[in-house]
Amino acid sequence: MSFIQIKDLHVHYPIRGGFFNTVVDHVYAVDGVSMEFEKGKTYGLVGESGSGKSTTGKAIIGLEKITSGQVIYEGEDVTNKRRTRNSAFTRDIQMIFQDSTSAMNPRKRVQDVLAEPIRNFMNLSPTEEKRHMIELLEIVGMSEEALLKYPHEFSGGQKQRLGIARAVACKPKMIIADEPVSALDLSVQAQVLNFMKDIQTEYGLSYLFISHDLGVVRHMCDHISIMYKGRFVEQGTKEDIYKHSKHVYTNRLLSAIPTIEPETRFERKMERRAVEQAYRENAQKYYDADGKVYPLQVISATHKVAMSAAEKEAQ
Amino acid sequence: MERGNILNTSKELLKIENLHTSFRIKDQYYAAIEDINLTLRENEVLAIVGESGCGKSTLATSIVGLHVANNTKVDGQILYNDQNLATLKEDQLNKIRGNDIGFIFQDPLAALNPLMRIGDQITETLKYHTKLSEQERQKRVLELLDQVGISHPERVARQYPHQLSGGMRQRVVIAIAIACKPKIMIADEPTTALDVTIQAQILDLLNDLQEETNSGIILITHDLGVVAEVADRVAVMYAGQIIELASVEELFSHPKHPYTRSLLNSIPQVDHDQDRLEVIHGMVPTLTKMPRTGCRFAPRIPWIDPSKHEDNPSLHEISPEHFVRCTCWKDFHFEHEEGGLNHELHTN
Numbered sequence: 001m002s003f004i005q006i007k008d009l010h011v012h013y014p015i016r017g018g019f020f021n022t023v024v025d026h027v028y029a030v031d032g033v034s035m036e037f038e039k040g041k042t043y044g045l046v047g048e049s050g051s052g053k054s055t056t057g058k059a060i061i062g063l064e065k066i067t068s069g070q071v072i073y074e075g076e077d078v079t080n081k082r083r084t085r086n087s088a089f090t091r092d093i094q095m096i097f098q099d100s101t102s103a104m105n106p107r108k109r110v111q112d113v114l115a116e117p118i119r120n121f122m123n124l125s126p127t128e129e130k131r132h133m134i135e136l137l138e139i140v141g142m143s144e145e146a147l148l149k150y151p152h153e154f155s156g157g158q159k160q161r162l163g164i165a166r167a168v169a170c171k172p173k174m175i176i177a178d179e180p181v182s183a184l185d186l187s188v189q190a191q192v193l194n195f196m197k198d199i200q201t202e203y204g205l206s207y208l209f210i211s212h213d214l215g216v217v218r219h220m221c222d223h224i225s226i227m228y229k230g231r232f233v234e235q236g237t238k239e240d241i242y243k244h245s246k247h248v249y250t251n252r253l254l255s256a257i258p259t260i261e262p263e264t265r266f267e268r269k270m271e272r273r274a275v276e277q278a279y280r281e282n283a284q285k286y287y288d289a290d291g292k293v294y295p296l297q298v299i300s301a302t303h304k305v306a307m308s309a310a311e312k313e314a315q
Numbered sequence: 316m317e318r319g320n321i322l323n324t325s326k327e328l329l330k331i332e333n334l335h336t337s338f339r340i341k342d343q344y345y346a347a348i349e350d351i352n353l354t355l356r357e358n359e360v361l362a363i364v365g366e367s368g369c370g371k372s373t374l375a376t377s378i379v380g381l382h383v384a385n386n387t388k389v390d391g392q393i394l395y396n397d398q399n400l401a402t403l404k405e406d407q408l409n410k411i412r413g414n415d416i417g418f419i420f421q422d423p424l425a426a427l428n429p430l431m432r433i434g435d436q437i438t439e440t441l442k443y444h445t446k447l448s449e450q451e452r453q454k455r456v457l458e459l460l461d462q463v464g465i466s467h468p469e470r471v472a473r474q475y476p477h478q479l480s481g482g483m484r485q486r487v488v489i490a491i492a493i494a495c496k497p498k499i500m501i502a503d504e505p506t507t508a509l510d511v512t513i514q515a516q517i518l519d520l521l522n523d524l525q526e527e528t529n530s531g532i533i534l535i536t537h538d539l540g541v542v543a544e545v546a547d548r549v550a551v552m553y554a555g556q557i558i559e560l561a562s563v564e565e566l567f568s569h570p571k572h573p574y575t576r577s578l579l580n581s582i583p584q585v586d587h588d589q590d591r592l593e594v595i596h597g598m599v600p601t602l603t604k605m606p607r608t609g610c611r612f613a614p615r616i617p618w619i620d621p622s623k624h625e626d627n628p629s630l631h632e633i634s635p636e637h638f639v640r641c642t643c644w645k646d647f648h649f650e651h652e653e654g655g656l657n658h659e660l661h662t663n
Contacts, residue, residue, distance in 0.1 A: 048510040049481070155598055156367075185366040185537065190581035190592035197591070212510060215540075219583035219592070256515040258540030260582060262563045265544055272515055 002036035003206075004060075004093075004174065009033050009069035011052075011059050029055045031230035031292070032069075037174060040200070042207040044221030046214060046253070052230040053210050057176045060208070061095050091121045094167040098179035100159035104151040110162060111147040117169045136165040139202075140195065157188035161195065168199055174206040181216060193220060214257050218242060223302075226250050231293040233286075236303035246305040248286050252279050285311070328498055328531045329355040329378070334391035334401070336370075336377045338602065344388055345602045347373045348555045351391070352630070355499060355531040360522075362534045362546035362563070364578075368599045370555040371535045375503050377401075378533075379416055380408050395499070414444040417492030421504035423484035427476040433460075433487050434472030440494045459490040464520055482513035486520070493524060500525075501533045506541060518545050539582060543567055548636075551575050554600055554611040557630065561637040571639045573619070573647040574612050580649070593649065610641040618650050619643055 011030040014023040030052045037043060047053040058064040060071060071079045078089045094117075097103035104113050114133045118124060124132060134144050140161040151159060160180060167175050177196070181189040193216065199205060211217050217224060224241045226234045226249065234240075234247045245251055255275045259268070288294055288308070296304040297312045334351040337344035348370040355361050363371045376382050377389055378400065393400040395415065400408065412418070420426040428436060437456045441447055447455060460468035463486040476484055485505065492500055502521065506514040522545055525532055534546060542549055542563065549566045551559040551574065559572040570576045580593035597615045600606065606614075610624035628641035 048512065157598070186539070186578055186581050187366065187595035188598075190583075191594045193583070194591050194594060214511070215583045252512060256511040258515075258518075258538070258544040259584075260539050260543045260567055260579065262543045262546075262567050268544075269519065272519075 002038050003074050004037040005070075005072040006033065006035040006060060007070040007072065009056065009059060009071070010067040011055050011064055012067045028230050030059060032295075033225075033227070033230075033232055035225065037206050037208070039173065039206055040204045041223060042200070042209055042221045044217040044224040045208060045210045045227060046212065046217055046224060047227035048212060048253075051227045053212075053227050054178050056227070057095070057178050057208060057210050061093050061176055062090070063095075086121075091170050092173040094170070094172040094175050096160075096163050096167050096175060096177040096180045099183060100156070100163040101151065103163055104159070106151055108150075109147065110149055110151070113151070113162065114147075114166055114169060117166060121170045132169070136169055139168070139199065140165045155188075156184055157191055160184060160188075160192050164192070164196065164199070168203065168205075171203060172205065174208065176208045176210070178210045179212070180209075182211065182213065189216070196220070214253060226253065228293055229291075231306065232296055232304075233293050233306045234304065235296060240300070240303040244303070246299065246303075247307075248275075248279050248282060251275050325357040325359070327354050327356055328395070329353075330392075330394040331378070332392040332394065334374070334377060334389070334393065336373055336382070336390075337388045339386040339388075340603060345605065346555060347602055348377070348552075350556060353550060353557070353560075355533060357498075357531055358525065358529050359548065360525065360532045360534055360546045362536060362542040362549045363552060364536060364539060364542055364549060365552035366537060366578075366599055368601070369552045371537075371552050372503055373555075374552075375418075375501050375533065375535050378501065379412050379418060380405075381418075410444075413440050413492075413497070414495045415498050417495075417497035417500045419485075419488055419492045419500065419502040419505045421507055423481065423488045423508070424476060426488050427484060429476055431475075432472065433474055433476065433479070436487070437472075437491050437494055440491055444495045455494070459494055460487075462493070462524070463487070463490045464516070465490075481509055482516065485509060485513075485517055489517070489520065489524075493528070496528055497530060499531050499533070501535070503535045504537070505534070507536070507538070514541070515544075521545065539578065551578075554605060556611065556640060557638075558612065558640040559638065560630070565634075565637050569637075571633065571637070571644045572612075572641070573616050573644060576647070577616075577649075610643055612641070613643070616643070616647065616650075619647060 009030055010032055012026040012028055015025045015027060016022065017024045033056060035043065045053045045056060055064055059066050066079055070077055073089045078087065081087055081089070084090065111133060114136060115129060118129055118132060133147060137144065137146055142158065142161065154162065181192050184192060196207065200207065209217065209220050218238060221238060223237055225232050226241065228249050234245065234250045241250065242254070245254060252275050255272045294306045294308045296306050298304055331351055331353045334348065335346050336348045337346045351374060353361070363374060365371045378393055380400065389401045391401060400411070434456050437459060438452050441452045441455060456472055457468040460471055465471050465483065465486055471479070479487065506517050509517065518541065521532065536542060546563045548560070548562050550557045551572065553574045559566065559575050566575065570579055577593060577595045581595065583592060595615055596617070600611070609626060610628045613621065613624050623646045624643045625641050630638040630640050632638050
């Protein structure tokens with residue numbers, strides 16, 4: 001059973017202009033997406049820059065204003081209550097940011113950075129609080145000395161791990177991770193990813209893993225949604241997306257990922273060109289008159305693909 | 316394999332010998348790159364890979380002399396056309412930069428002037444290096460924009476950088492780099508800031524351009540996928556040194572140095588599943604804390620017997636055109652593989 005449902009989420013930004021600075025148009029950053037999250041699973045959200053994947057994550061947690069749609073948490077509509085400090089939703093949904101440097105106050109020591117969620121949501125005495133923080137640091141593989149240091153004294157990977165420690169401080173049920181490893185080197189990336197998996201098995205967390213890296217997403221996620229211009233083009237399990245992808249945009253993304261086999265690069269280049277050409281020639285088949293993605297149609301129990309109603313019937 | 320044969324016979328464009336670049340920190344010089352020996356041949360893509368802080372960008376900027384002269388010391392030889400670029404004066408270098416050596420930067424938005432139209436920025440290079448007339452220059456600008464795959468050259472030439480998308484901007488930067496048909500192109504992380512689909516297009520474009528102009532490309536990147544996609548030869552750098560140098564097929568099929576093997580092992584693969592990723596212990600030493608003797612990778616593979624490392628590791632040619640630094644690769648195994656027990660004994 002899913003414990004969070006996102007229903008028909010819209011985030012539109014007004015474009016102002018003209019003499020009186022009136023709203024002349026809207027940017028449809030997120031344009032009707034629906035998702036469900038189950039406990040202990042990892043959900044991938046993939047798209048190119050500007051597709052609205054980060055906005056979706058921020059809208060769910062309450063950092064962006066939702067234009068219309070609903071966020072339902074354990075049967076309760078929390079769409080407009082997300083910002084109140086003591087709600088269960090605020091405590092149970094946490095976020096890891098892409099740039100861990102700018103996500104931490106440079107003038108606060110690690111002990112203050114980590115204490116913030118603890119003081120907000122847990123009623124602990126100072127000694128308990130300290131013990132809890134040391135536990136957190138142990139989980140992310142750091143020692144007690146780190147408490148008195150400032151964020152700039154750590155390397156990128158360590159800072160990202162502190163970000164994770166802060167996110168898990170109040171034993172959340174779900175973490176929204178917005179490109180958590182894209183700024184990190186390969187070896188550090190492996191560390192952080194392993195680590196996110198360990199925490200998941202320990203606490204039974206769910207992740208919404210936002211990324212543009214299809215290799216990393218495949219490694220982490222059970223369920224993947226591909227996003228384009230604010231809408232989903234394809235949704236399905238790892239298997240559905242990587243083995244039986246249906247939408248031309250998904251194919252295009254998949255064919256563009258470099259692999260580490262230099263022997264096959266010529267064939268892949270040819271394949272990529274073929275996919276690219278198919279994309280250009282058949283684009284109107286996959287997008288409606290305004291260039292928007294069609295609504296999702298159910299193909300199998302887990303697999304949904306955006307296509308027009310006419311095409312759905314043809315199948 | 317055919318391509319490899321062509322490479323061996325083709326002309327050497329650039330020869331780097333014994334290059335050391337040091338930066339001054341608190342009145343003391345620390346070498347950011349050491350003992351670099353490389354050749355770039357015509358028609359070749361030479362990739363330089365490594366993690367951040369390993370000196371790959373320092374190598375690139377040393378070749379064209381783009382660092383702050385006051386705080387930097389460059390020793391060694393960078394031979395191009397019988398000239399040593401390391402000793403040239405600024406005005407002599409200016410004649411070479413942009414004309415013989417093109418440079419493609421990582422962040423196209425920072426590399427372009429936000430107040431100049433695209434056309435004017437390309438003309439600037441042509442004005443400095445060629446004797447073309449105004450009309451000829453305009454014509455060449457449109458040619459170049461067309462060559463890098465921009466569909467409306469006339470319109471784009473009149474636009475400003477902010478009006479273009481990331482991929483388009485990177486194409487413009489490439490157009491500027493190839494404006495004078497350089498013999499050498501240095502591309503410093505040319506696709507890092509771009510989406511995968513755009514990245515694929517830009518890499519294809521670089522490949523096509525090279526086939527037309529027979530130039531040599533030095534491609535600097537941290538992405539092994541990109542390397543496998545376009546490179547002919549690969550130099551892997553760690554802590555300021557080249558630790559492995561081989562053809563791309565050889566490197567990916569028979570990696571030798573522990574660092575190369577660990578890196579390849581830590582990539583999540585698209586086509587097969589694995590439960591856990593391999594992790595490299597510790598981190599790259601910072602410039603001021605760099606060990607000056609011994610194998611620099613040794614602290615990160617503590618389960619390997621210290622006696623297996625060389626005291627002063629040098630590059631050994633273990634098979635034709637395949638070089639590996641230090642001798643520790645012969646006895647290297649991953650921690651979880653057999654021999655892991657020895658490690659326990661060591662640390663106790």
